[in-house]
Amino acid sequence: MKTITTARIAVPFTALALLLASCGESPAEKQVNEQAEAIDKSYDAQADVVESLAEGAPKAEQQAAEQRADALREKGDEVEDHLKDMADKEL
DSSP states (O other): OHHHHHHHHHHHHHHHHHHHHHHSOOHHHHHHHHHHHHHHHHHHHHHHHHHHHHTTSOHHHHHHHHHHHHHHHHHHHHHHHHHHHHHHHHO
């Protein structure tokens, strides 16, 4: 009777452990993903600064600043995606 009870308890915990192991990120992968998100936020902040510095400037300068800001945001997205892809493949 005691063996059956132990098995009844062990099987669900084993299944849960396998499920968590298969869908979770490794600590290294999690750290890379957090760094990638921080880098993307940094690019977004730089873009915000570029736009805010152009406020009140002539229209042409504002448009040029918007283009630079958009390029910064795009670069941040690209870097984030690249780092996350590399983490998925390597870690």
